[in-house]
Amino acid sequence: MDSSLIIIVLSLLFSAFFSGMEIAFVSANKIHIEIEKKQEGFLAKVLTLLTDKPSKFIATMLIGNNIALVVYGLFMGDVLMDWFQNLLPTNYQFLNALLSDFSLLSQTVISTLLILLTAEFLPKVFFQIYSNALIKVFAVPAYFFYLLFSVISWFVIKVSDFILRVFFKTEGDEVQLSFTKLELGDYINEQMETVEEEDDVDSEIQIFQNALEFSTVKAREVMVPRTEITAVEISETPKNLAKLFSETGYSKILIYKDSIDEIIGYVHSYELFKKPKTIKSILLPVEFVPETMLIQDILNVLTKKRKSMAVVLDEYGGTSGILTVEDIIEELFGEIEDEHDSTDLYEEQISETEYKFSARMEVDYINENYKLELPEGEEYETLGGLIVNKTGEIPEQDSEVTVGNFTFKILEVSTTKIDLVSVRVHTED
The missing domain is CATH 3.30.465.10 (Uridine Diphospho-n-acetylenolpyruvylglucosamine Reductase; domain 3)
Known part of the structure; x- marks a missing residue:
């Protein structure tokens, strides 16, 4: 009995190990693994060999888990049968016969609950949460079983690849050579979280993180709001406009008709050197974009049309703000110092x-x-x-x-x- 219990416990531990490593391999951040593989040492070599053929590694873990479960089932059945038989005296023939009829059901229920709890659910949750760390901790024992079951896993993979090619017209085992944007983002976030509050984040890491988020940023998140727009009416004199250029230091000023919700263009400061009689004669067209438009699309539009500024419109067609190429670039590289930038944010x-x-x-x-x-x-x-x-x-x-x-x-x-x-x-x- 004692040896049977030891074998049962070992079988559960092996099953937990194999099922846990399977989910850890699937859940681990591939960039994290690749960086570990680039390090020198025995562990880096083991990780390289383990991840060289993903399907073979998964097959090895499945084979090991199935062997552990078969051994567990054989010994657990005998232990449960002996335990049930010892519950009742031998002279209760009717009860013993009834117990024998339901022994298979009772063994199945108890064995299944024990397996699900100790060798499936808990290990998989634990290995999934700490996948990056545990795949390194258990890399060596995993590689031992990788070699031990290599012949069996090779045969299983060959059979499965044959079935996939012949019946489903698909390729077999393929190594992922690229990383997803999500994996890269998760890895950078992990590195950001390790930075102490008093330390500055490395500029390259910050730019990398900004680049990952760049594709989801909308115009309303970057624009200069309507209340801070400098603009003049079309009927204003060029003299007053020149004075406004001098006071603000801006190179471009928006022009509107009747109200700021009716922007009709802008004037560049160099146009004033032509000594115009009216603002209308030097008016340049401006681009209009909705505030829900992605800034990467706005940047493409402005680049193709050789513009540096766009007016952002709200859902009703009114002016919501303005957006410049500089504002968009700052989303990637951080604030760009400008002698005319307002520094009154406290x-x-x-x-x-x-x-x-x-x-x-x-x-x-x-x-x-x-x-x-x-x-x-x-x-x-x-x-x-x-x-x-x-x-x-x-x-x-x-x-x-x-x-x-x-x-x-x-x-x-x-x-x-x-x-x-x-x-x-x-x-x-």
Whole structure:
């Protein structure tokens, strides 16, 4: 009995190992594995051999798991039969006969529940969560069984490849030579999470992460909002326009008719050297894009048409903001210093739980740099947008708004927007 129990326990452990390594191999980040394979040492060589033929590795784990389950079934059946027979005295013939009739069912139920719990569900969940680490820890024993069952796995793969080619007209085992965007993103996020709060993130890693997110960024997330647009009416004099160029330092200024919702073009500063009599005579056409358009598509449009600026329209056709090529490039490489850029965005950490920010600051920027975990959403991009989205209105000055673990105090506000906000974090006692 004692030897049978030892064999049963070992069979369960082997089954857990084989099923766990199978799911770990499937779930592990392939970039993480490839980087480990590039390192010098015995482990790197073992990982290289294990991952050289993915189907052979999976077949080996399946073969090992099936052998372990067969051994487990043989010994577990005998143990359960002996246990049931010892429950009743031998003189109870009727009960013993009844027990014999249901012995197969009872063995199946008990054995299956034990297998599912100890050798299937728990190991697979555990190996899936810690797949990157465990596939390295158990690489050597896995390689031992990889060699031990190599003949059997080779035969199984050959048979399966033959069936796939003949009956399903598909190729057999194929090695994945490329990585998915998701795997690359997961690996970079893992590296970002290991950076201490006081340390700066390496610029190359940051650019790489920005590039992965670039394809999902929309115009409304990058644009200069309507309230910060500098524009003049078509009836304005060239003299006043020249003065505005001098005051702002901009090279281009938008021109509208009647209201800023009717932008009809823009004027470049060099056109004023032609000494025009009216603004209309030097007016240049401008591109219009919806605020839901992806910035990578906008960049393609502006590049093909040799434009550097586009007007962003809302769902009603009104002006929502403007977007320049510089704004798009900054999404990849970070802020580009410009002598004419506005630097009035305010940010200050007053204490460990209190901060002061301009409402125009983006929520994701605050979360990334101050680790605050402010709620993010599709409906807003800035801190002011978050507050207005939660309250449904522009709060009054000195009023407080509580959102989750944060209390926002409105320090400065105008009739159209919030300007300055104090953020207080509620820490758990």
